[in-house]
Amino acid sequence: MEFTVKQIAALLGGTVDGNESLKISQLSKIEEGKEGSISFLANLKYEQYLYTTAASAVIVNRSFQPRQPVQATLIFVDNSYSAFTKLLEQVNRLQPTEKIGVEQPSFMAETSRIGDRAYRGAFSYIGENCLIGSNVKIYPQAYIGNNVTIGDNTIIHAGARIVDNTVIGQNCVIKPNAVIGSEGFGFAPEPDGSYRAIPQLGNVIIEDNVSIGANTTIDCATVGSTIIRKGVKLDNLIQVGHNVEIGRNTVIAAQCGIAGSAKIGENCVIGGQSGITGHIVLANRTKVGGRSGVTKSVKEEGLSLNGMPAFDVKDSLRSALVFQRLPSLEKRIGVLENKLNNQ
Numbered sequence: 001m002e003f004t005v006k007q008i009a010a011l012l013g014g015t016v017d018g019n020e021s022l023k024i025s026q027l028s029k030i031e032e033g034k035e036g037s038i039s040f041l042a043n044l045k046y047e048q049y050l051y052t053t054a055a056s057a058v059i060v061n062r063s064f065q066p067r068q069p070v071q072a073t074l075i076f077v078d079n080s081y082s083a084f085t086k087l088l089e090q091v092n093r094l095q096p097t098e099k100i101g102v103e104q105p106s107f108m109a110e111t112s113r114i115g116d117r118a119y120r121g122a123f124s125y126i127g128e129n130c131l132i133g134s135n136v137k138i139y140p141q142a143y144i145g146n147n148v149t150i151g152d153n154t155i156i157h158a159g160a161r162i163v164d165n166t167v168i169g170q171n172c173v174i175k176p177n178a179v180i181g182s183e184g185f186g187f188a189p190e191p192d193g194s195y196r197a198i199p200q201l202g203n204v205i206i207e208d209n210v211s212i213g214a215n216t217t218i219d220c221a222t223v224g225s226t227i228i229r230k231g232v233k234l235d236n237l238i239q240v241g242h243n244v245e246i247g248r249n250t251v252i253a254a255q256c257g258i259a260g261s262a263k264i265g266e267n268c269v270i271g272g273q274s275g276i277t278g279h280i281v282l283a284n285r286t287k288v289g290g291r292s293g294v295t296k297s298v299k300e301e302g303l304s305l306n307g308m309p310a311f312d313v314k315d316s317l318r319s320a321l322v323f324q325r326l327p328s329l330e331k332r333i334g335v336l337e338n339k340l341n342n343q
Helices: 006-012 044-050 079-093 313-341
Strands: 015-017 036-039 058-062 072-079 179-182 188-189 195-197 203-206 217-219 225-228 304-306
Touching: 006 015, 006 036, 006 058, 006 072, 006 079, 058 079, 072 079, 179 203, 203 217, 217 225, 304 313
Parallel strands: 036 058, 058 072, 179 217, 203 225
Antiparallel strands: 015 072, 188 195
């Protein structure tokens, strides 16, 4: 890759302050910038590096005003984070990574069908009665069970497991070692104290433009479907229980657990290591802070929650401040008790 600053600014709809003819050959973090690289500044916690970076160019917000002289050429855009993402996408498209064809050994049942320009990596397996679209990439050691449907342009990375009857839409990415459609955690207690396994007969439906992180597990429904709606982004190491529904464009960070039959609304944001109790509903645009536990339904849209159990983020922060002061408050109470007892 090699672009001029002027070409990058045109791609991003930005304006240049500095040398437009500089050549850019790589991307970098702002604190690790080198000559010939381009970086971005979105979080002002990193502003200090803008004045010391060796990067040739830095993408910044139009509203940003440097407080010190800057050596790098600046590209001003509406949203520097989104602009840098767009640049990453452009560079990724230029990478010669597209794979087409069949590597051996691999297996696909005679009753299954796959579209044009597809790729099947070595040791991949496709079971009976599968319908797989065009330009689908199935990387080595991926497993696709029976009666699976996969839409056009979807990528199944190495080691992923797509269990029977799963439906995956177009333009999805299933990252390495994810498991889609495994049996849900369903056991009925018996009078003798043992547990009897409840058959899990449903499936998983993943709509278009969904990303599923590495080692994430999505359980099939007991009956019906576990549903991941269009545009959802799941990080690595997430557990999604049976009959869960996740609404459009919701993002969930790593190590979260969502218990069975929970319904999560659209455009929600759930921080890492959080837990969602089963059979509750989260309204659209709910935000859950990291390491929180949501134990009851949230009916009002747009609320921000934090804590264990989770409640309004402002009240949670006030409670945390009070909790930090408890040792000193205990000492003060002790002093007052001594004074009262000595009167």
